[in-house]
Amino acid sequence: MGLSAIGIETNFGPLDWGIVAAYLIIIVAVGVYIKRYISNVTDFIVAGRGLRTFLAVATMIGTELGLVTVMYSAQKGFTGGFAAFHIALAAAIVTVMVGLTGFIVVPLRRMNVMTIPEFYERRFGRGVRILGGTVLAFSGILNMGLFLKAGGIFVMGITNIGLTDMAPDMQLALGTELKIIMTVLLGCVLLYTTLGGMVSVVVLDYIQFVVLSFGLLATSLLSIRYLGWQNIIDTVSELKGTAGFNPFHPPPEGFGTLYVIWMFFLGLVSCAIWQTAVIRACAAESIRVVKRLYIWSSIGFLIRFLLPFFFGICALVFIVQKEPLRAIFLPDGTEASSDITLMAMPIFLGQILPAGLIGIVSAGMLAAFMSTHDSYLLCWSSVLTQDVVAPWFKKGLSSKARLLLTRIFIVAIGIFILVWGLWYDLGQDLWDYMAISGAIYFTGAIALLVFGLYWKRASKVGAYSALFCGFLAVVGLTPVQNRLGFLLNPLKLHFGFTKDIPIEDVTEKTVLVIKDLPIEQISAKTVLVYDTIGSEIVGLTVIALAVLTMIVGSLVFPDDRMSSEA
Amino acid sequence: MSFWIYFWTIFFFASLAVFATLAVVVSIGGFFNIRSLFKSLTDRDEQNAVNEEPTE
Numbered sequence: 001m002g003l004s005a006i007g008i009e010t011n012f013g014p015l016d017w018g019i020v021a022a023y024l025i026i027i028v029a030v031g032v033y034i035k036r037y038i039s040n041v042t043d044f045i046v047a048g049r050g051l052r053t054f055l056a057v058a059t060m061i062g063t064e065l066g067l068v069t070v071m072y073s074a075q076k077g078f079t080g081g082f083a084a085f086h087i088a089l090a091a092a093i094v095t096v097m098v099g100l101t102g103f104i105v106v107p108l109r110r111m112n113v114m115t116i117p118e119f120y121e122r123r124f125g126r127g128v129r130i131l132g133g134t135v136l137a138f139s140g141i142l143n144m145g146l147f148l149k150a151g152g153i154f155v156m157g158i159t160n161i162g163l164t165d166m167a168p169d170m171q172l173a174l175g176t177e178l179k180i181i182m183t184v185l186l187g188c189v190l191l192y193t194t195l196g197g198m199v200s201v202v203v204l205d206y207i208q209f210v211v212l213s214f215g216l217l218a219t220s221l222l223s224i225r226y227l228g229w230q231n232i233i234d235t236v237s238e239l240k241g242t243a244g245f246n247p248f249h250p251p252p253e254g255f256g257t258l259y260v261i262w263m264f265f266l267g268l269v270s271c272a273i274w275q276t277a278v279i280r281a282c283a284a285e286s287i288r289v290v291k292r293l294y295i296w297s298s299i300g301f302l303i304r305f306l307l308p309f310f311f312g313i314c315a316l317v318f319i320v321q322k323e324p325l326r327a328i329f330l331p332d333g334t335e336a337s338s339d340i341t342l343m344a345m346p347i348f349l350g351q352i353l354p355a356g357l358i359g360i361v362s363a364g365m366l367a368a369f370m371s372t373h374d375s376y377l378l379c380w381s382s383v384l385t386q387d388v389v390a391p392w393f394k395k396g397l398s399s400k401a402r403l404l405l406t407r408i409f410i411v412a413i414g415i416f417i418l419v420w421g422l423w424y425d426l427g428q429d430l431w432d433y434m435a436i437s438g439a440i441y442f443t444g445a446i447a448l449l450v451f452g453l454y455w456k457r458a459s460k461v462g463a464y465s466a467l468f469c470g471f472l473a474v475v476g477l478t479p480v481q482n483r484l485g486f487l488l489n490p491l492k493l494h495f496g497f498t499k500d501i502p503i504e505d506v507t508e509k510t511v512l513v514i515k516d517l518p519i520e521q522i523s524a525k526t527v528l529v530y531d532t533i534g535s536e537i538v539g540l541t542v543i544a545l546a547v548l549t550m551i552v553g554s555l556v557f558p559d560d561r562m563s564s565e566a
Numbered sequence: 567m568s569f570w571i572y573f574w575t576i577f578f579f580a581s582l583a584v585f586a587t588l589a590v591v592v593s594i595g596g597f598f599n600i601r602s603l604f605k606s607l608t609d610r611d612e613q614n615a616v617n618e619e620p621t622e
Contacts, residue, residue: 052602054595061592082574089577202603206596213589220582233571245570296588303585310578 008325010160010350016359023211023363027204027370028188034203052285055202056293060280061300062205064270065212066372067365070308071150072430074345075338077312081236081244083255084309087263092302094267099294104272105281107453109290114282116275116445117387123452124463126391131467132448133387136275139441140380141413144373146430148182148421150342151369155182157346158362183418185366189373190414202283208371212364216307219353219361223314226352235317251534252499262536265543266435269442271301273449276379308345315348342430381409435535436476443542444470447550455554462553469546476538485530492530499531 076084098105113119117136121129155161224232236244243254250256271277271294284290319325329344353361385405390397397405447466451458474480481488492498 052599054592055599055603057588058592058596082570085574085577088581203600206600209596210589210593213585213593217582217586217589229575233575237567237571242567242570245567245574296592299581299585299588302581306578306581 008322008347008351010158010347011353011355012159012350012358012362013355015355016362019356019359020363020366023360023367024185024188024370027207027367028191030207031204032191053289053292053296055206056280056284056289057296057300058209059202059205060277060293060297061304062209062212062368062371063276063280063375064297064300065209065304065368067154067369068147068150068372068430068434069304070311070365070368071154071342071345072434073305073308074312074315075342076431077309078316078341078344079312080255080309081240081313081316083243083245083247083249084312085306086247086255086260087266088302088305088309090260090263091267091270091305092298094264095271095294095298095301098268098272099291099296099298102287102291104449104453105278105290105294106287108278108449109281109284109287112282114279115383115386116273116278116449117383119452120448120463121387121391123458124448124460128448128460128463128467129387130391131464132445133383135444135467135470136441137380137383137388139437139439140275140376140383141416142437142440143434144376144380144413144417145420145437146433147369147373147376148186148417150430151185151366152179152182153339153342154346154365154369157343158350158358160350185370186373186414186418189370189377190411204367204374205371208364208367211360212368215357215361215364216303218357219349220307220310222352222357223311227314227317232313232317235320236313239316239320258540259534259536262539265446265539267301269438269446271297273442273445274438275383276375279379279382311345311348315344318348318351319344338430377410377413378406380413381406384409432476432478432535435539436473439473439476439535439539439542440470442470443473443539444468444546446543447546451547451550451554457554457558458550459554459557459559461557462550465549465553466546469542469549472545473538473542476533476535478532481532488533489530492533497531497533499529 073084073087076087097103108116108119111119111122113122115133115136117129117133120132240253243249247255247260248257251259280293281290284293319329325347329340349358349361385397385402389405390402444467447469448458448463451462451466475484475488
């Protein structure tokens, strides 16, 4: 039984399919045409360092405003209400501060590095570069792991394709036809990214920026017109109370102070530490452009979260007022599983956007999906070539060999994420998976960049220690926590990471967790189980450890000769 | 709670207005930047081709 069986029809029709197909054909053709402008590896990776302010801003926002960001942000808005807006505010504040001060990005641009591990080598030596590059690529490629799934869920939600088994018992296994669509999309991305490199990426990011910006603005206004601003406020207020508005409202209903602090760190990471953003600073024409890029892009960093949060909130309000959908998304007044809440936003858009506009917005979203893929593919393949493989060759690699190697890595990573994201069931929440997979890299990288750039005594041993510390972030993944129960459960009991759940919610997995609890703690209606340690606690703890080991390692094992390049 | 409702309402609509302005400005400015980028890449290729020609 599909959504149409419960009276929910999408507005996505043949006209919209035509718009999507035409749009995708045009952007792939443009990307392939741009190959003629590529003559060396610098053109390929950082567009010949020729980006000026407006184009740099468009490509920065175009990359960061991807479909995956829209999907997990909308989910956050759906579950967190208006209080989730604090994440957008934090991202904007941090990006403006980076733009005003040039913190991290200006020294990197001044050193003319193409990747962050290249900085590691200049500051700490070749070994740190190779290890840092490996950690960065590993973390980044894992981070891409669920992109295809998120894209698939978006297409399912907005077109109703593959929703044949959706209600009342939602099945979100992607259908074969959807796997084919996503594979074709990925094939298109691989085609123009391997041929056109950064020049095609920035031009297509620009086109996507234009389409998506105006599409999202129109969608926001239509959502307000359809639901009514006061109705949105009243419904969130009724459903979530203070927790729906006040970000400092303590968990589990709200986010809490610790989570807000964690979001400021993530804001810094996404604009100044994450390689896909930093590569834009490295590709900028001058230091002045870098600073202006960050100040202008702060609006983009704000909007890329704010509007999807708002769509998620609107989806919540819409679903609450449609009884058949309410039964699916909010069964018994509680929230459904993560996979299901992810689909709320695309289903909502499929209902309120008129034919034609829904095609343009979908095309923009799919272009955003492709744009994120091309930037990430280019970024991680460049890191593997420049920072992991090339340093092993004492005489260096020729520009031609690097270009060929980068293209081979692009295809290899593409094949990997296709298998990982589409055919392999990860069984993991999107936001947590992405935050933690990214944290494997950035928790160590924060220490290396900040101390490497601003503290002359930072040493090689300190750098190695901080990078290894970053791996501890994997503890934030729920399956890893479950596997490490023998180590973590005593700590969880000590620090109070436990919760009561209804006895009927106990599954095979939770039984495994509670089996070592005293029997007297099991009452008739609820049982005490180990709770998951939140990503904010794991992330902040690992950052603190990385900083501590960097300082201690540098003081105890200083370098023989201090680098003067910092 | 009413403070947060007012705060997020003003924040949302102000952000929307600023982003709409940015979208217009960056769309126009970015178009001219792309033209400059292509021109500089083409000029440099031509310059490289001239430099590679054997001299007598």
